[in-house]
Amino acid sequence: MVDTAIIGTGPAGISAALTLKALKKEILLFGGAQLSEKIRVAEEIRNYPGLPAVSGMEMQMAFARQLREMEIPITEKTVTGIYHMGTHYGILCDQEMFEAKTVILATGVEAVKPIEGELEFVGRGVSYCATCDGFLYKGKTIAVLCTTKELEHEIEYLASLAERVYLMPLYKNVQVQAGNVEIIMAKPRRITGGMKADSLEVGERTLAVDGIFMLKQAVTPSVLLYGLECEEGHITVDRNCRTNLPGCFAAGDCTGRPYQYVKAAGEGNVAAHSAVEFLAGK
Ligand code: FAD
Numbered sequence: 001m002v003d004t005a006i007i008g009t010g011p012a013g014i015s016a017a018l019t020l021k022a023l024k025k026e027i028l029l030f031g032g033a034q035l036s037e038k039i040r041v042a043e044e045i046r047n048y049p050g051l052p053a054v055s056g057m058e059m060q061m062a063f064a065r066q067l068r069e070m071e072i073p074i075t076e077k078t079v080t081g082i083y084h085m086g087t088h089y090g091i092l093c094d095q096e097m098f099e100a101k102t103v104i105l106a107t108g109v110e111a112v113k114p115i116e117g118e119l120e121f122v123g124r125g126v127s128y129c130a131t132c133d134g135f136l137y138k139g140k141t142i143a144v145l146c147t148t149k150e151l152e153h154e155i156e157y158l159a160s161l162a163e164r165v166y167l168m169p170l171y172k173n174v175q176v177q178a179g180n181v182e183i184i185m186a187k188p189r190r191i192t193g194g195m196k197a198d199s200l201e202v203g204e205r206t207l208a209v210d211g212i213f214m215l216k217q218a219v220t221p222s223v224l225l226y227g228l229e230c231e232e233g234h235i236t237v238d239r240n241c242r243t244n245l246p247g248c249f250a251a252g253d254c255t256g257r258p259y260q261y262v263k264a265a266g267e268g269n270v271a272a273h274s275a276v277e278f279l280a281g282k
Contacts, residue, residue, distance in 0.1 A: 012252025015268030117191030125197030
């Protein structure tokens with residue numbers, strides 16, 4: 001079991017990882033090896049101390065170099081669930097479970113807010129994880145909302161199982177290779193159903209479906225970790241980045257505005273120190 005699992009490879013998660021590594025803690029850093037898309041896409045960044053007027057790509061390279069130099073590997077996995085086990089946390093990535101004494105959530109924010117009915121039907125026909133739940137929809141009809149091109153491989157995986165897929169991509173230049181996928185260029189409005197979700201309203205259409213996948217870069221934090229206190233989509237933290245759950249900390253955009261690199265990196269550092277303090281108390 002590691003000391004701390006850090007979820008997210010944006011400035012908040014990277015900063016937390018650098019601090020914890022310097023303090024000789026055992027860590028797991030979960031996220032994409034290409035780091036946060038929100039770092040890469042920035043045209044020019046003018047408000048990050050020490051890196052005047054850098055492009056997002058240059059900043060990404062600087063962060064990646066620092067991780068390499070500090071010998072911090074990235075566990076290239078999407079965390080699909082976090083479970084508070086009383087004395088520690090279980091971190092589920094698809095079918096694989098990791099364990100950590102403390103957790104730092106640095107998952108950023110998803111610009112796309114949950115649609116009506118989405119949170120109500122989570123686990124009852126609404127899923128955020130293609131590899132965890134895709135097999136449930138073998139030969140069935142599903143709808144997929146996808147917010148980023150980076151998750152197209154998950155759409156193709158779902159299309160290999162389902163008979164029919166309605167795809168609502170919220171990005172341009174869709175390149176999904178599958179004959180059973182119907183692309184609808186509109187954002188869905190509402191999920192409805194009884195015991196389970198069974199229809200999705202989009203534009204003028206109501207699609208009858210067996211399941212709905214919401215493929216996003218960041219899942220609503222309270223869905224990821226049951227019992228986590230949130231307010232208006234942000235994780236509630238105190239000045240020390242402590243959440244309401246013991247040993248669970250949060251940093252960066254996921255704790256609220258301003259959405260800025262330096263605030264995210266600063267909070268990552270604070271969360272790391274709080275995790276160290278918590279571990280010492282244990
Ligand atoms: P993010 O950078 O969003 O990183 C979170 C990471 O966690 C992501 O990689 C995500 O994929 C990953 N993640 C989420 N859930 C999971 C999971 N379940 N499992 C594994 N990984 C997960 N700010 C400035 O200060 N100056 C600027 O000039 C500036 N320009 C910007 C330009 C653009 C176009 C954009 C979009 C943003 C800009 N920002 C700028 C804002 C800045 O990008 C964010 O404030 C910052 O990236 C937040 O860092 P973070 O670490 O909190 O989250």
